[in-house]
Amino acid sequence: MGDSQRTAPTPMKISPTPAQAAHAFITPHLFKAKAPAASPVPDLHVAGPQGDLGVWTAGSGPAVLLVHGWEGNHLDLGAFVEPLVAAGRRVVSLDLPAHGVSAGTRGSIPDLAAGVRAVADAIGPVEAVIAHSIGSPVTVLALDDGLACQRVALISPPMRYTDFARATAHQVGVDPDGVVEALRDLGIDIDRLDVSTMAPRLRQQALLIHSAEDRVTSVETTRKIAANWAGSRMIEVKGLGHRRILRDPTVIETVVDFVVG
Template sequence: MNPQTSPISQRQNSAENAFTQACIAFSRPRRIAASEAETAALATATRTTHAHEGEDIAVWTWGEGPRVLLVHGWDSRGSHLAGFIQPLLQAGFSVTLFDMPAHGDSAGEHGSVVHSSRALLSLATALADVQAVIAHSMGSAAALIAFCQGLQVQASVHLCGPSSLSTMVKLQARGYGLNPQQSQAFHAWVEQFIGQSTQSVDLESLLDGLRHPALIMHDPEDKVVPFAASMALNQAWSGSQLIETHALGHRRILTDDDVIIGTVAHLAHNVATDQPA
């Protein structure tokens, strides 16, 4: 029997392939095109680019007033939060959204929550007037890191976000069927890739950034990010409120009218605008 086709060899190849796929899934997001409706919305904005770590990040801005920065998740793009734009403008805010490195219209091929947090902090520092953040999924975790590293806002909203990278790495290893030895190797690979320990960006290490009022919304039936992540964030954040959504899963939360209304109300209550009360 050819050893390359033996059952043992096949299992080894399968295990190696699973490890490789886990690494790719962690570091190389899918580049998603904007829908027709999203493209139309983006066309009404002022588009600019922000230079970050040698590459250009695509940025879109609407309106005048206190700036709200919209932060998308993994395998996503800024325009996926387009449903928030008009309600925020009507409430007296200006709105900026952007595509993370290696996402949407931004440059790059690799990323992670740590890479995204650096891009978020870099852009917010350049803008200099970000008063609030609305963040979904991985973008929420990136925002938590940025808060701990100096980004100060008056309020934020977190939708279906993970709160600890170590937990997500374990879940990803499990999802790809990695055995204990491979899982340990995957964790080590992740830490090498992001340039720091996963523990350094777990919730327990980010508490100093949780200093403003926050609204957290999450569906307990979310199959991408466990609801327990938002429960832990709410418990650790004394100035936060957790709202359970229903039948929205991980992504429909971005287009739900009640979620958008609640988000805008939270920001309007905590961020001063020129709009009449």
């Protein structure tokens, strides 16, 4: 058989080490997380844990903080801005650390929660927080660490950080226990990052909204969070997935009515 007929060898797939997988797990992909070209210049720059954070404001009145999810940016919850401003609220949106225009390269939940607290401290009293996806445990950790507000709305929240870490490890062919241990070696208290165990310590009024067929985070997790959060209210919707839920008029109206009280 001639050289032209030989089959090229299959490249050997090299799996990352647990340490490499753990590092990748807390590093947003910048090509996804960067701010869109149409994004306006931030109104404020707040000193965050890894450098300046971009912050946008609209309206006046009690402050409502909007917290986006993983590899997102401040525009993700943009559909809430006008209704909140019309309801007499000052809306504050940020790009989380290592996202959008904000500085940083590391984006563990504790890193992101530190950014939320830095912005909250800079803007003054916060009446309410609206968070989506990973922004939800980020917000809950910030609350558990002392962020003061009266109401919190969590949309499509995941529950346990370890679940995401283990799922990611499986996807890249790495031992899940090794990745969890590597995250601990990076100084991340991953075992603490369970919304259902932090929720009983919180006294804020909570609204939890989840779409039944969400393929990114399970509605079952939100049911467990609601069961452990005294005084919380959960709403299950259908057909809105993980991201369409942020643009649904009924969801937006429900959240704004809750925030305004």
